[in-house]
Amino acid sequence: MKNEDTLQDRHRDILEAAELVFTTRGFAAARMDDIAETAGVAKGTLYLYFRSKQVLFVELLETRAEEYVTTLDAYLREAKSLADCLGILATLRGQLFVKNQRLAESISHSVPDFPRELQWRVWNIRRALQRPTEKALERFLPADYPVPPSQTAAIVNGAIDYLVGVCVLDGEQMVLSEVAKDIQYVLLPGLSRGRQDWAANES
Amino acid sequence: MKNEDTLQDRHRDILEAAELVFTTRGFAAARMDDIAETAGVAKGTLYLYFRSKQVLFVELLETRAEEYVTTLDAYLREAKSLADCLGILATLRGQLFVKNQRLAESISHSVPDFPRELQWRVWNIRRALQRPTEKALERFLPADYPVPPSQTAAIVNGAIDYLVGVCVLDGEQMVLSEVAKDIQYVLLPGLSRGRQDWAANES
Amino acid sequence: MKNEDTLQDRHRDILEAAELVFTTRGFAAARMDDIAETAGVAKGTLYLYFRSKQVLFVELLETRAEEYVTTLDAYLREAKSLADCLGILATLRGQLFVKNQRLAESISHSVPDFPRELQWRVWNIRRALQRPTEKALERFLPADYPVPPSQTAAIVNGAIDYLVGVCVLDGEQMVLSEVAKDIQYVLLPGLSRGRQDWAANES
Amino acid sequence: MKNEDTLQDRHRDILEAAELVFTTRGFAAARMDDIAETAGVAKGTLYLYFRSKQVLFVELLETRAEEYVTTLDAYLREAKSLADCLGILATLRGQLFVKNQRLAESISHSVPDFPRELQWRVWNIRRALQRPTEKALERFLPADYPVPPSQTAAIVNGAIDYLVGVCVLDGEQMVLSEVAKDIQYVLLPGLSRGRQDWAANES
DNA sequence: GATGAATGAGACTTCATTCAT
DNA sequence: CATGAATGAAGTCTCATTCAT
Structure with a gap:
C-alpha cells in the first residue's frame, strides 16, 4: 500500500500539470490527455483524484x-x-x-x-x-x-x-x-x- | 439574386450572433450551431459568409x-x-x-x-x-x-x-x-x- | 425564347464540364459546384438539364x-x-x-x-x-x-x-x-x- | 493492459474492414462509420490505430x-x-x-x-x-x-x-x-x- | 429559363469519461 | 491503485439539392 505522502504527491503533480495546461490553453481547449501526460500519470488516474475536468x-x-x-x-x-x-x-x-x-x-x-x-x-x-x-x-x-x-x-x-x-x-x-x-x-x-x-x- | 442589402444584413446578423455567443462562452466553447440558431440561419449558411469558425x-x-x-x-x-x-x-x-x-x-x-x-x-x-x-x-x-x-x-x-x-x-x-x-x-x-x-x- | 440550338449547347457544355470533373476526381469526390463553374453556368442550372448528380x-x-x-x-x-x-x-x-x-x-x-x-x-x-x-x-x-x-x-x-x-x-x-x-x-x-x-x- | 496479440488483432480487424469497405465503395464514398461497424469497433477506435481516413x-x-x-x-x-x-x-x-x-x-x-x-x-x-x-x-x-x-x-x-x-x-x-x-x-x-x-x- | 443563397443531412474527427485488466 | 484501450456524443465543415427572385 502506498503511503499517504505518495498520494499527496500525486495530487500535487496533477494540480501542477493542470495549472500548466489550463493556463496555456484555457479551460475549454485543455485536454485531459495533455494534463495526464504532463503529470506523468495515466489518463484514468486523473479520475481517481478528481471526479471530472x-x-x-x-x-x-x-x-x-x-x-x-x-x-x-x-x-x-x-x-x-x-x-x-x-x-x-x-x-x-x-x-x-x-x-x-x-x-x-x-x-x-x-x-x-x-x-x-x-x-x-x-x-x-x-x-x-x-x-x-x-x-x-x-x-x-x-x-x-x-x-x-x-x-x-x-x-x-x-x-x-x-x-x-x-x-x-x-x-x-x-x-x-x-x-x-x-x-x-x-x-x-x-x-x-x-x-x-x-x-x-x-x- | 438577393439584393445587396439583404446580404449585408445577413452578414451583420451573423456577426451579432457570433458576438453574443463568443462573448458568453469564449471561443473554444462556442458552437457554430448556437451561432447559427442565434442568427436565425442554417449552419451551412455561416460558411457562405465566413470560411471557418x-x-x-x-x-x-x-x-x-x-x-x-x-x-x-x-x-x-x-x-x-x-x-x-x-x-x-x-x-x-x-x-x-x-x-x-x-x-x-x-x-x-x-x-x-x-x-x-x-x-x-x-x-x-x-x-x-x-x-x-x-x-x-x-x-x-x-x-x-x-x-x-x-x-x-x-x-x-x-x-x-x-x-x-x-x-x-x-x-x-x-x-x-x-x-x-x-x-x-x-x-x-x-x-x-x-x-x-x-x-x-x-x- | 431561346432557340433549340442554345439549349443543345448548354446541354453539351454541361456534359463536357462534367466529363472533365468526373474524370479528374472520380464520381464521389466530384462537386456539382465545380461542374457548374467549369460549364460557366449557375449551380441551379445543372438541375434544369439533369435531375441529379x-x-x-x-x-x-x-x-x-x-x-x-x-x-x-x-x-x-x-x-x-x-x-x-x-x-x-x-x-x-x-x-x-x-x-x-x-x-x-x-x-x-x-x-x-x-x-x-x-x-x-x-x-x-x-x-x-x-x-x-x-x-x-x-x-x-x-x-x-x-x-x-x-x-x-x-x-x-x-x-x-x-x-x-x-x-x-x-x-x-x-x-x-x-x-x-x-x-x-x-x-x-x-x-x-x-x-x-x-x-x-x-x- | 491488453496484451500485444489483442492489439495486433484489432489492427488487423480494422484493416480487413477497411479493405472491404474501400473495395466496395471506393475511397471517397467509403464512410468511417461503415468501417467501424464492419470491424466491430466504435468509430473513435479507428483513430487510435490510424490518424485519419x-x-x-x-x-x-x-x-x-x-x-x-x-x-x-x-x-x-x-x-x-x-x-x-x-x-x-x-x-x-x-x-x-x-x-x-x-x-x-x-x-x-x-x-x-x-x-x-x-x-x-x-x-x-x-x-x-x-x-x-x-x-x-x-x-x-x-x-x-x-x-x-x-x-x-x-x-x-x-x-x-x-x-x-x-x-x-x-x-x-x-x-x-x-x-x-x-x-x-x-x-x-x-x-x-x-x-x-x-x-x-x-x- | 436562369440564378445562387440557403438549407440540413451527413461526413470526418476529437476528447471526456469508463472499465476490464 | 493504476492503467490505457475503448467508447460515442458532440463538434466543425461539406455539398447535393431546392426555391424565391
Missing part, C-alpha cells in the same frame, strides 16, 4: 487562490504606507499575474456551464481574491476617502494587471521595480487626498 | 475593434482636459468595452492554434486598441511626465476596465457617471503633476 | 460510350486483317483511354448506390463497350479458335489499356505508333493460330 | 501490396518457363488481385488531394507492384526481345486483369484454370519469339 479546474482555482491570498496578506501586513502597499501589490501581482490571469479569464467563459455547486465555489474564490487589496487599502486610505474600498481595489488591481500585461504581450523584459515605480507615480497622489481636497479640486 | 472570430474582432476605435477617437478629439479624457474613456469603455473585453480574453488562449495569417491580423487588432488612449494622453500629460504614454495608457485602461468589470460581475446596476467620477478622483492627481513634483514627492 | 453521370457515360463505339466500329470496319484490328484498337483506345478509363473506374465503386433504373442503364453501357472489339475479332480469328470471343476481347483490351496506362502514369510522352507495334508483336502470334496449333504446342 | 487507406494499400508482392515473388521463383509464369500470374492475380485492383482504382482519383508525404508512399506502392512480373519476364524472354520488360509486363498484367475482371463482372463462376489456359494460349506465342521472327513476320 470541471472539478479539477475548480479545485485548482481554489488551491492557487488560497496560496495567493495567503502570500499577499503576509506581505501586505508588513506595509507601512500606501506607497508600500502599491509596491508590494505591483511586485507580487507581477510575479503571479500571468498564470492567475489566464486562469481567471477562463472563469467567466466556462463557469456558466458548470453545475450549481461548482459555480458557488467559484463565486467564493472571486470574493477571496478581492479582499487582500481591499483590506490593505482600508488601512491607509484617508478616513474620508469618497470612493468605496472595493472599487478602489478594482482600480488599483486593474492598473497593475494591465501594465504588467502590456509589458508581457509586448515581449519586453519586465522590470518589476519599474512597474512598481510607474504605478506609484500615477496612483499615489489620487489615493492620498481626502474629501476636502476633492472639494478643492472640483471648485 | 476561426475566421469568423477574427473578423468579428476586427469589426468591433474598428467601430470601437472610431467612436473613441471621435469623442476624445473633443476632450478639453485630462479630466474630460478620463470621463470619456470611462463612459465609452463602460458602454462598449465589456463585450469587447470578453472577446479579447479569448484571444490569448485561442490564437496560438490559429494559422499564421490570422495571428497576424489579431496582432494588428491589439495594436489598434491601444492607440486612442495613448494619443489622448499624449495631448494632455505634462511635457515632462516620466511614465511613457503606452504604459500610462495601460494603467488608465486597466483601472477603468477592472472597475467596470467588478461592477458587472457583482451584478450591480452600473452607474457610468459614478464610474467616471471614481476614476477621475483616483487617477487625476497622479496624471497632472510633472517631473519636478515627482522629485518633490520622493524627497 | 447520378443522372448526369450516367448520361455522360451513355453519350461518351455511344460516340466511342460509333467511332471504333467505323474504323474497325475498314480493317483488313487481325494486325489492322490491333493497330486500330491500340491507336483509338490510346486516344480515348485516359478519359474513359477514369470514368469507368468510377462505375464499379459508385453504381452500387444508384437506384435500380440507373444501374440497368450502366449495365447496358458496359455491354456496348465490349462489342466492337468482339465483333472485329470474330471476323479475323481462326474459325476453330478455342478462346471465346468475349474473353479474347477482354485480353486484348486489357493489354492495350494497361500498356497505355503505364506510359501515362510514368509520364512518358506516349508514342501511339510504338504502342501499336508492341501490342502487335506480343499478341498477334497467339491470335493467329487455330486449334491444331494449340494441340501441337501442347504436345 | 487517408492514412488508413494508404497503410491498407501498403500492407496488401507487400503481401501480394511477397507471395507473387515466391511463386514466380519456382517458375521453370514462360508458360509457368503466365499460369502463376493468372492464378495469383485471379485470387489476390481483384480486391487490390479495386483499391488501386481509387488511387488516381483520391491521391491528388492527399498530403505530400502520403502521395510519396503511394508512389512507392505503385513501383513495388510492377516489379514481380517484370523480374519474371526478364528471366524468360528471349535475349533479343524487342519490347522493353516494363511494357511487356504492363501488357501481360492488363490482359490477365481484364480477363479476370470481365469474368467477375459477368457474375460467372471464375474458373481460374480456364483463365490461365486462355492467357497462355493468347500470349505465349508472342512472348516466345525473338527479333528475327519479328523481321520475318513483318516481311
